[in-house]
Amino acid sequence: MGLDADAVLTRHGRDRTRLLDMLxxxxxxxxxxxxxxxxxxxxxxxxxxxxxRETASFYHFFHTTPGGRxxxxxxxxxxxRMRGYDEVRARLEQETGATFGGPPDPTGSFSxxxxxxxxxxxxxxxxxxxxVVFTRLRPGKVADIIAQLRAGATPExxxxxxxxxxxxxxxxxxLVETNVRTKGPVFFRYPTDYRSLIRDCLVLxxxxxxxxxxxxxxxxxxxxxxxxxxxxxxxxxxxxxxKHVICNADEGEPGTFKDRVLLTRSPKQVFAxxxxxxxxxxxxxxxxxxxxxxxxxIDYLQRQLDEMRADGLLGPAMMGRKGFDFDIRLQVGGGxxxxxxxxxLIESCEGHRGTPRLKPPFxxxxxxxxxxxxxxxxxxxxxxxRILEEGPEWFRAMGTADSAGTxxxxxxxxxxxxxxxxxxxxxxxxxxxxxVGAQDPMAVQVAGPSGECVSVAAxxxxxxxxxDLACNGAFTVYGAQRDLLGIVREHLKFFVDESCGICVxxxxxxxxxxRGVDRVMAGHAAHADLDEMVRWSQIxxxxxxxxxxxxxxxxxxxxxxxxxxxxxxxFRTPHGVMLASYDLDEAxxxxxAAMRELEEDVS
Amino acid sequence: MTPDGAARVHASHELPATPxxxxxxxxxxxxxxxxxxxxCGCWGCTLSILDLDERIIPLLDAVTITRSSLTDIxxxxxxxxxxxxxxxxxxxxxxxxxxxxxxxxxxLISVGACSIWGGIPSLRNTVGLAACLRxxxxxxxxxxxxxxxIIPRHEEIPRLTTTVRPCHEVxxxxxxxxxCPPDGDAVFSVxxxxxxxxxxxxxxxxxxxx
Numbered sequence: 126m127g128l129d130a131d132a133v134l135t136r137h138g139r140d141r142t143r144l145l146d147m148l149x150x151x152x153x154x155x156x157x158x159x160x161x162x163x164x165x166x167x168x169x170x171x172x173x174x175x176x177x178r179e180t181a182s183f184y185h186f187f188h189t190t191p192g193g194r195x196x197x198x199x200x201x202x203x204x205x206r207m208r209g210y211d212e213v214r215a216r217l218e219q220e221t222g223a224t225f226g227g228p229p230d231p232t233g234s235f236s237x238x239x240x241x242x243x244x245x246x247x248x249x250x251x252x253x254x255x256x257v258v259f260t261r262l263r264p265g266k267v268a269d270i271i272a273q274l275r276a277g278a279t280p281e282x283x284x285x286x287x288x289x290x291x292x293x294x295x296x297x298x299x300l301v302e303t304n305v306r307t308k309g310p311v312f313f314r315y316p317t318d319y320r321s322l323i324r325d326c327l328v329l330x331x332x333x334x335x336x337x338x339x340x341x342x343x344x345x346x347x348x349x350x351x352x353x354x355x356x357x358x359x360x361x362x363x364x365x366x367x368k369h370v371i372c373n374a375d376e377g378e379p380g381t382f383k384d385r386v387l388l389t390r391s392p393k394q395v396f397a398x399x400x401x402x403x404x405x406x407x408x409x410x411x412x413x414x415x416x417x418x419x420x421x422x423i424d425y426l427q428r429q430l431d432e433m434r435a436d437g438l439l440g441p442a443m444m445g446r447k448g449f450d451f452d453i454r455l456q457v458g459g460g461x462x463x464x465x466x467x468x469x470l471i472e473s474c475e476g477h478r479g480t481p482r483l484k485p486p487f488x489x490x491x492x493x494x495x496x497x498x499x500x501x502x503x504x505x506x507x508x509x510x511r512i513l514e515e516g517p518e519w520f521r522a523m524g525t526a527d528s529a530g531t532x533x534x535x536x537x538x539x540x541x542x543x544x545x546x547x548x549x550x551x552x553x554x555x556x557x558x559x560x561v562g563a564q565d566p567m568a569v570q571v572a573g574p575s576g577e578c579v580s581v582a583a584x585x586x587x588x589x590x591x592x593d594l595a596c597n598g599a600f601t602v603y604g605a606q607r608d609l610l611g612i613v614r615e616h617l618k619f620f621v622d623e624s625c626g627i628c629v630x631x632x633x634x635x636x637x638x639x640r641g642v643d644r645v646m647a648g649h650a651a652h653a654d655l656d657e658m659v660r661w662s663q664i665x666x667x668x669x670x671x672x673x674x675x676x677x678x679x680x681x682x683x684x685x686x687x688x689x690x691x692x693x694x695x696f697r698t699p700h701g702v703m704l705a706s707y708d709l710d711e712a713x714x715x716x717x718a719a720m721r722e723l724e725e726d727v728s
Numbered sequence: 729m730t731p732d733g734a735a736r737v738h739a740s741h742e743l744p745a746t747p748x749x750x751x752x753x754x755x756x757x758x759x760x761x762x763x764x765x766x767x768c769g770c771w772g773c774t775l776s777i778l779d780l781d782e783r784i785i786p787l788l789d790a791v792t793i794t795r796s797s798l799t800d801i802x803x804x805x806x807x808x809x810x811x812x813x814x815x816x817x818x819x820x821x822x823x824x825x826x827x828x829x830x831x832x833x834x835x836l837i838s839v840g841a842c843s844i845w846g847g848i849p850s851l852r853n854t855v856g857l858a859a860c861l862r863x864x865x866x867x868x869x870x871x872x873x874x875x876x877x878i879i880p881r882h883e884e885i886p887r888l889t890t891t892v893r894p895c896h897e898v899x900x901x902x903x904x905x906x907x908c909p910p911d912g913d914a915v916f917s918v919x920x921x922x923x924x925x926x927x928x929x930x931x932x933x934x935x936x937x938x
Contacts, residue, residue: 653900701827701831702827702830702831702899702900703823703827703898703899704897704898704899704900706897707893707897707898707899709823711890712820712823712889712890712891712893713820713887713889713890714890715857715888715889715890715891716857716887716888716889716890717887718857718858718890719856719857719858719860719861719888720861720879720881722858723858723861723862723866723879726862726866726877727866727877727878727879728876728877728878
């Protein structure tokens, strides 16, 4: 307790752009964001309390009202629901005496909250107790954790009884598994000497680096697949006094967890990629935007950065090269899927709500603080380090014509060996399924909810590649026993919850799609309702501001295409002219119910 | 009289009517029959139809208004080319009337905010029907002091629906003329397009209000 606004302001240099850091400090100290402290921050920053609240209210993890002593966030994901989520959730309510989404238990010890995927699909169900993560939950395990917390242990003590130092990889490994299933060619192959790699790069001119990246054919690994070389050249040629390199580690796509594993096993490979980018575009400032769900990595990553600084691989006049000053700081998010969108991420780095910007201008032209910014995914930076190590030809020789190199897959769901796999682009769906030990697979969610739900029977020969089955890294297998329509609903609900709300097609349209699926599930839909949903999907995809709306109807559209029977089998035949979706019984039940409710008050 | 001897209430379309003179029937032949009806709304949209002003006179050479909200006869005899519906669906009689119009009109048009999204009456959706009835009949400041607390309930009074819904959530609607109320020009534009057999073309200029 007791941290006041002034101390927080001082710690962060009274810099408005560091608002998220300030909010985290306050919340860690007070358990929530007390009004008077927020008012103090507002005064210190020369703004209003409402301005601060406007930012805070955008993020899942910031709370303006007190909760229980511990906030428990149970990840509500499709994979968790395959692995006993319901039992775990019920047991949590039973053991804590609190209800999900409701007030804390009567003793004020626990608040229960739902949260989307926390990047642990290979070890679900999982939960965060404040910032401490617990995986592979079972009802008994949950009961034990709650009992220990009740007995006075901190979440940290429960999770880390041996007291491992937080900046040690052993701590991270103790909390979560990394499940790396393949070694090489690009990732997890052998330790690299980053000192000599960076030294070798600095011998080249920035133009030569850019040429090598262009020659490699690398396309951004975040999902959109834009040419990294082109992006860097745009950023290098953009006019600006100062430039920035941002690493997007806001791995929010449900089902993906490869960036978490990269940051755990190969953090310096990622940071080396950022240093090379900084040199190539002429940047002085680096930011790693880490999703708040990965807070248990903070101390470990800070130590990696400190080691690089000590080695002279970060900081002023790097490797004695006058004029090349570059350092990296961590920016922890506040819980928001849309912050994975690059311009929303930049807004968040500036201490604002994660509302996507209109493009153009692109971040390479005007990004962080309006200055040219090169923003790439964790995997892209790690790949860059290897391209510079082995050469662009080596990289270009792997993969397909339009998709050079390899791709990390985060594999989860109905398979015997979930985890991280590196495959060459061009590998077929069937081959991946065999590799991971898929169990009676019916469908695969490729690239998460924003990707496609494909049919194992119809799409087995398709290739994981930008030109065929584009994939941002999520690969979730659904066995024949799974309720696909229920999964579609989960995914649409996710987009409804995560829409930032700035544009109507996304805010309203996704809600309409969700209602449509609910109608189908309740047996209140006819063919016309699906047509209506398809029309809504076109509006959402065509008129939304950012990638969230451009992809959010895909769970519906791709299953409608591949598995039309999950919809058709639930159709209702309309009677007469009344639409199937109009529930006459429900419509006429309200009056009698109201009269019963008022019975005692009328004569 | 009904079998149990109670007086039977007649709906407006069941009341005896004098047939129009042969000359009138002849003059109407060949014209496009249209009908309008008001469900749960304020009739402001009907007034917009009156805002056609003198333009209604040449229009009546092409169309004939068989039913209008002004007579409030809720059933159509024969078939209509075009039906205009104002107001949303708030009780079971609205449902039946709307179904009847859908069955008897080739083209059915939602006119105005209530028809299109429920409008002002749908504000009750946010408080629930019981709270709404309590406010209207029991706690109303205009309730006669000392009067018994009564909420009307009778088999001949249509039951209110649980929530107020727009027309297109109950039956298929072909066109939507937005506004609260729509401008008379908007009604005129749609009506003259339909009368002339042209595709309906509502210029944004008359459906945008900001």
